[in-house]
Every structure is written in structure tokens, then in C-alpha cells.
Amino acid sequence: MSVQSNKKAVALFSGGLDSTVCLHAARAAGFEVHALTFQYGQRHTVEIEAAKRIAKHMSVENHLIMDLDLRAFGGSALTADIPVPKSGVEADAIPVTYVPARNTVFLSLALAYAESLGAFDLFIGVNAVDYSGYPDCRPEFIKAFEAMAGLATRDGVNGTAYQIHTPLIDLSKAQIIQKGIDLGVDFGLTHSCYDPDSAGRACGRCDSCRLRQEGFISAGIADPTRYQPGMDHHGAS
Amino acid sequence: MSVQSNKKAVALFSGGLDSTVCLHAARAAGFEVHALTFQYGQRHTVEIEAAKRIAKHMSVENHLIMDLDLRAFGGSALTADIPVPKSGVEADAIPVTYVPARNTVFLSLALAYAESLGAFDLFIGVNAVDYSGYPDCRPEFIKAFEAMAGLATRDGVNGTAYQIHTPLIDLSKAQIIQKGIDLGVDFGLTHSCYDPDSAGRACGRCDSCRLRQEGFISAGIADPTRYQPGMDHHGAS
Numbered sequence: 001m002s003v004q005s006n007k008k009a010v011a012l013f014s015g016g017l018d019s020t021v022c023l024h025a026a027r028a029a030g031f032e033v034h035a036l037t038f039q040y041g042q043r044h045t046v047e048i049e050a051a052k053r054i055a056k057h058m059s060v061e062n063h064l065i066m067d068l069d070l071r072a073f074g075g076s077a078l079t080a081d082i083p084v085p086k087s088g089v090e091a092d093a094i095p096v097t098y099v100p101a102r103n104t105v106f107l108s109l110a111l112a113y114a115e116s117l118g119a120f121d122l123f124i125g126v127n128a129v130d131y132s133g134y135p136d137c138r139p140e141f142i143k144a145f146e147a148m149a150g151l152a153t154r155d156g157v158n159g160t161a162y163q164i165h166t167p168l169i170d171l172s173k174a175q176i177i178q179k180g181i182d183l184g185v186d187f188g189l190t191h192s193c194y195d196p197d198s199a200g201r202a203c204g205r206c207d208s209c210r211l212r213q214e215g216f217i218s219a220g221i222a223d224p225t226r227y228q229p230g231m232d233h234h235g236a237s
Numbered sequence: 238m239s240v241q242s243n244k245k246a247v248a249l250f251s252g253g254l255d256s257t258v259c260l261h262a263a264r265a266a267g268f269e270v271h272a273l274t275f276q277y278g279q280r281h282t283v284e285i286e287a288a289k290r291i292a293k294h295m296s297v298e299n300h301l302i303m304d305l306d307l308r309a310f311g312g313s314a315l316t317a318d319i320p321v322p323k324s325g326v327e328a329d330a331i332p333v334t335y336v337p338a339r340n341t342v343f344l345s346l347a348l349a350y351a352e353s354l355g356a357f358d359l360f361i362g363v364n365a366v367d368y369s370g371y372p373d374c375r376p377e378f379i380k381a382f383e384a385m386a387g388l389a390t391r392d393g394v395n396g397t398a399y400q401i402h403t404p405l406i407d408l409s410k411a412q413i414i415q416k417g418i419d420l421g422v423d424f425g426l427t428h429s430c431y432d433p434d435s436a437g438r439a440c441g442r443c444d445s446c447r448l449r450q451e452g453f454i455s456a457g458i459a460d461p462t463r464y465q466p467g468m469d470h471h472g473a474s
Binding site: 064069073101105108116140148 | 301303304305306307309310336337338339340341342344345346348349350352353372373375377378381382384385386387388389390391393394
């Protein structure tokens with residue numbers, strides 16, 4: 001279990017656009033990829049189904065879906081019963097879709113998985129550009145987590161460093177989409193919407209839909225997303 | 238939600254001896270106590286039942302029991318099907334009962350709970366003396382986690398520090414038991430054994446039972462633990 005293998009990586013993977021590009025980046029870097037998806041009281045399971053489709057499509061080595069009910073804690077529109085905002089992204093505020101300590105919890109579980117596998121590389125698709133409101137998407141958080149991980153684990157104590165790879169952290173949404181195209185991502189399989197209908201079609205109006213749409217437009221790439229009928233999916237009034 | 242209250246604390250609470258003393262220490266320090274217990278694929282639920290009894294007995298403000306199945310990751314005798322060792326404590330080795338990144342995962346979820354509550358104080362009953370083999374029981378790990386928490390959260394970014402209280406970290410088992418006696422702990426309610434029988438009686442032979450027994454003997458206090466019949470609960474051959 002504690003045998004070092006540089007080839008194994010644990011990749012946090014939601015089935016959304018960013019984490020799908022991140023998963024492809026892990027594969028492209030030559031890692032044996034162990035994808036980790038959390039089923040955590042999302043109001044919709046469309047994202048989980050997307051994750052399963054993508055993992056199968058990519059033939060990742062392992063795809064572990066773990067139940068984790070963060071609704072017990074409340075505090076976010078993504079896990080509780082607060083309406084999802086549709087008024088556009090507020091650049092400087094921390095969005096109400098922020099889940100308390102989410103990336104800390106996710107990275108901790110990825111670390112536990114990595115330690116069990118004998119992996120020392122973790123991938124997370126955080127982005128500090130379009131999600132500047134989320135404190136746990138910033139490079140200084142990632143560095144602090146790496147430092148903590150080195151002290152938290154058997155292998156860390158024995159001198160092995162854990163590396164958290166954040167291949168998207170400095171990229172705009174358009175650059176992420178372009179990177180995905182370069183890596184062969186099928187964006188038609190990915191899901192971003194915070195508020196899809198029962199058929200899994202995107203609302204076209206939530207913060208996540210808007211960022212995604214703007215990204216495809218900026219990248220000059222056709223948006224393969226399935227939107228709900230009657231929605232103006234470019235967010236104009 | 239982000240209103241600061243110095244009086245709320247989240248205390249990790251397993252129902253075992255150490256975390257019960259820790260919970261009493263949080264209460265004695267004047268905090269409104271929100272206890273957090275994980276149901277995480279333990280082979281026995283005796284510990285969970287003990288946690289419920291103790292929380293009720295203490296009338297803690299909140300007791301949240303959260304499902305968390307760490308068995309998915311494997312890697313420990315406490316969560317997988319590796320036999321529990323009964324040959325005594327190996328002082329310098331990391332025990333096979335070590336759960337990968339356990340305290341990192343537990344503290345991360347406590348941090349999420351704290352952020353939701355507007356609490357900035359976390360209590361964990363780690364102990365660096367008798368559990369020196371566990372990397373995530375050391376003061377340097379706790380400090381690194383605090384530093385990470387300050388960068389991970391909305392309130393941390395706004396300048397509020399999280400404090401992780403470890404009232405037992407420097408104490409021997411005998412000192413922990415003495416502290417518990419001073420705080421009014423009813424040790425008859427607590428559970429320590431890694432391998433209890435169906436009636437919840439302790440085996441008297443696992444590492445946890447041995448530490449507990451030695452602690453009561455050193456403290457000169459009668460051991461109220463219910464042991465399985467026929468077991469030599471002092472661990473002599």
C-alpha cells in the first residue's frame with residue numbers, strides 16, 4: 001500500500017466542464033487515473049450521470065462514487081433550499097452557491113483515497129479566474145493544503161510529498177474550453193447547470209450556465225449544451 | 238451565518254474515552270457545543286450508541302451523526318477486513334489501525350460544519366503521547382491544518398482565524414482519565430474497544446483496550462469498562 005508509484009493519480013471529478021478537462025489533463029500527463037466523484041445532496045443527479053458517462057467514455061482506471069451528504073451542514077444554494085441566483089455573476093462577492101469548506105472536504109477525501117492507493121498526485125479543476133469569489137479556489141489555499149497533507153499522512157511523514165495539480169487554475173473559461181478541445185474532450189457529455197430540468201437540459205441562466213456560454217463564445221467554439229426549450233441561453237434579457 | 242460567535246464550538250466526538258473527555262473540556266471552557274460523530278464503516282456500532290448516550294447525558298446543544306463510508310478506500314483494520322492486532326502496542330511503528338488521512342477528513346468536515354454555524358473553534362481529542370505512531374495526531378499537523386483552514390473559508394479570508402483545540406495532546410492516558418474525572422466524565426458510558434462482542438463488551442486485548450486499562454491503573458482509578466467474560470483484561474499472557 002505504501003509502495004510509491006509515480007503513475008497513479010486521484011482526480012476529483014464532478015462531471016462538469018472544468019473537472020472533465022482536468023481529468024483529461026491528468027490522463028495526458030501520463031497518470032493512471034483514479035477518478036473520485038461525490039454524491040453530496042445535489043438537487044439533481046444529472047451531474048453524477050454525466051460523470052459516469054465521461055469516465056466510461058475515457059476508460060479511466062477507476063471511478064469511485066462516494067456518498068457524502070453535505071446538506072447536513074446547510075449553508076449553500078447547491079446543497080440546501082436557497083434559490084439559485086440567475087442575476088449574473090457578482091465578480092467580487094463570495095457567491096451563495098459557495099459550499100462551506102467544500103474543496104477542503106473534497107481534497108481531504110482525495111488524500112485518503114490517494115494514501116490507500118499509494119498515489120502522491122491529486123488533480124482538482126479549481127479555477128481562480130472565473131471563480132475568484134471562492135476562497136478555496138486560490139493558489140495559496142492549494143499550497144497550504146499540500147503542506148498540511150505532508151504532515152497528515154504516513155507517507156508524508158516518511159518524506160514523500162503530495163502534489164496537488166491544478167491545471168486550470170490560471171485559465172479563463174475560454175482557455176479551459178480550448179485546452180479541452182486540444183485534449184479531445186467531448187463537451188457534449190459534460191454538465192454545468194446548477195438548475196437543470198428533469199431531462200437534464202441546462203437552464204441557460206444560472207451563474208454556471210452563463211460562465212460556460214461566455215466561455216464557448218470567447219473560445220469561438222460551438223456550444224454543444226442541450227438547453228431547455230424557450231430559454232434564451234445567452235442570458236440577455 | 239457568518240455572524241461571529243465566540244461561544245460556539247464544533248467537537249469531533251466518537252464516543253470513545255478521549256473524545257468524551259475532549260467534549261467535556263469544550264463544555265467546561267464555556268462553549269455552546271455542537272458534537273459531530275461519523276458513522277464510517279466501523280465494524281461495530283457500539284461506539285455510535287455510546288456517543289448518543291453520552292451526548293444525551295451531557296445535554297449538548299447539537300449532536301450531528303453523519304454517514305461517511307471510508308471503507309471505500311480500504312487500508313485499515315478499523316474499516317477493512319484486516320485482523321485487529323492483539324499483540325500489544327508497537328511504540329515506534331504506525332499501527333495497522335491507522336485510517337488513511339482520517340483526522341484530515343474529520344477536521345475538514347468539522348470545518349464545514351463550523352463555517353455553516355458561524356463557529357470558529359474546533360475540538361479534537363488527539364493525543365501525541367500514547368498515539369505517537371499516528372502522523373495526524375501531532376501538533377505540527379494541527380498547526381498546518383489551522384493555517385490551511387484560514388485560507389479555505391469565507392470567514393478565514395475575511396480575517397477570522399479558526400482555532401483547533403487539542404486539550405489532550407500532551408497528556409498520558411492516565412492524565413486524560415484524571416482530567417476526565419476532574420470534569421465529571423462518567424467513564425462507564427464511554428467505549429474504546431476495537432473488537433467488542435455483540436453485547437458491546439470490550440475484548441480487553443486490543444491496542445485500545447490495553448491503553449485504556451493501563452491508563453486506569455496508572456491513574457489509580459477503578460476501571461468501569463464491561464469486559465467479555467473469560468478475557469484476561471489486563472493483557473498478560
